[in-house]
Amino acid sequence: MLYSFFVEPQGGGxxxxxxxxxxxxxxxxxxxxxxxxxxxxxxxxxxxxxxxGLRCYRTERGPAVFRLRDHLVRLLKSCHIYRMDPPHGLxxxxxxxxxLVRINQLQDSYLRxxxxxxxxxxxxxxxxxxxxxxxxxxxxGTYFGTEGLEEGIDAQVSSWNRLAPNTIPALAKGTxxxxxxxxxxxxxxxxxxxxxxxxxxxxTISEASGMNLFLVAGNTVYTPPPSASIxxxxxxxxxxxxLHDLGIPVVEQRLAREMLYTADEVFLTGTAAEITPxxxxxxxxxxxxxxxxxxxxxxxxxxxxxxxxxxxDHGWLDYVYEGKV
Numbered sequence: 392m393l394y395s396f397f398v399e400p401q402g403g404g405x406x407x408x409x410x411x412x413x414x415x416x417x418x419x420x421x422x423x424x425x426x427x428x429x430x431x432x433x434x435x436x437x438x439x440x441x442x443x444g445l446r447c448y449r450t451e452r453g454p455a456v457f458r459l460r461d462h463l464v465r466l467l468k469s470c471h472i473y474r475m476d477p478p479h480g481l482x483x484x485x486x487x488x489x490x491l492v493r494i495n496q497l498q499d500s501y502l503r504x505x506x507x508x509x510x511x512x513x514x515x516x517x518x519x520x521x522x523x524x525x526x527x528x529x530x531x532g533t534y535f536g537t538e539g540l541e542e543g544i545d546a547q548v549s550s551w552n553r554l555a556p557n558t559i560p561a562l563a564k565g566t567x568x569x570x571x572x573x574x575x576x577x578x579x580x581x582x583x584x585x586x587x588x589x590x591x592x593x594x595t596i597s598e599a600s601g602m603n604l605f606l607v608a609g610n611t612v613y614t615p616p617p618s619a620s621i622x623x624x625x626x627x628x629x630x631x632x633x634l635h636d637l638g639i640p641v642v643e644q645r646l647a648r649e650m651l652y653t654a655d656e657v658f659l660t661g662t663a664a665e666i667t668p669x670x671x672x673x674x675x676x677x678x679x680x681x682x683x684x685x686x687x688x689x690x691x692x693x694x695x696x697x698x699x700x701x702x703x704d705h706g707w708l709d710y711v712y713e714g715k716v
Contacts, residue, residue, distance in 0.1 A: 408530070411495040415487050415526035418479065420494060426525060433508035433520040438567025440507035441469045444662040445488075447528070447711070449498040450699030455708040456502065457662075457697050459488055461625050463504065469563035470506050475517070477506050477524045484526070485709075491526050492711045501531035501663070507566075534663040535585060540690065543670030543682055544585035546599070546657075548648060549575040553589045553597035553620040561620040569601070576600040586659070588651065588672065591619045596646040602664045603627040606646065607656035607678075607685050616643040626660040632705060633692045639685060651675075656683030666690045 413420040434440045443462045447454050463484050470476050479487075488502060504526050511520035535544055551574045554561055559568045571589075579587035579600070588604060591597045596615050598604050603624040605614045612634055615621055634641050651657060655678045657669040666689055668682040682690075695701035699708065 413494050429510040432510045433517050440566040442505045445502040447500045448697045454498050454711045458707045459709045472563045503527040543668035545671045546586045546669050547584040549587040549589045551575050552592050555592045572600040602659040602661035606654035612641045630660050658686045
């Protein structure tokens with residue numbers, strides 16, 4: 392029996408059907424409803440999976456995947472940290488991701504490579520469990536809605552800290568550590584906020600539930616360093632590059648919590664959130680309480696590039712029907 396699964400955008404609006412025709416599994420395309428795992432799979436009991444999130448954008452030259460190769464490199468590095476290297480190399484995964492978009496006839500969409508430990512043996516030790524690879528895609532709109540991108544969102548500083556150093560590798564995008572993200576996000580939602588911002592165990596700013604954080608003071612942009620238990624986001628690195636193109640300096644440093652309240656602007660970056668302004672933190676207005684000028688400039692550059700209206704001078708777009716340009 393075929394079921395229909397839906398997701399509701401974080402900013403509200405109509406639910407989106409996640410179902411497509413095909414999912415890629417271990418080197419071949421299978422029907423969407425056959426992409427199943429056993430209940431005794433190691434990943435279900437112990438969270439042993441690595442994933443990525445990418446966006447495919449509609450352009451005048453057809454759909455284009457944003458920074459596909461960079462996401463796949465991070466996927467493979469994360470897998471290596473957890474000793475679960477898949478048998479599929481970078482080029483095979485790269486080509487399969489583009490074919491996934493083509494075979495499902497997608498335009499604007501979200502892509503999810505997933506490497507997991509399947510059913511083999513029970514117990515903490517995962518080394519005898521088979522490694523399975525899935526490539527998934529679905530239609531998905533703006534994470535916080537158009538209003539969130541234009542007017543900003545309301546955030547709170549979470550009571551939950553990010554992972555302490557030398558506990559779980561923050562630089563690896565593992566599913567198990569997103570239990571921490573869920574606690575941060577659920578707390579924010581139940582308290583009436585759009586998003587939560589976590590601190591490191593030393594009390595300095597880390598990141599949001601699934602997004603990197605930047606703040607603006609004067610004409611300089613600041614962001615927490617890798618040592619603040621953050622994921623090194625691909626969109627975060629894109630923001631660095633685009634801000635440099637605009638001549639705006641970016642500084643990585645430890646940031647005190649109160650800087651969220653005194654900043655001229657705060658914004659979040661991530662594949663899902665893209666470039667999202669924060670208009671208040673803990674009910675304290677950020678700057679003018681609306682999207683600031685630097686955030687606006689960065690958004691304009693980012694969306695001009697992802698839409699294909701700006702020249703692909705950084706080589707970040709893989710045009711699905713043309714190859715990389």
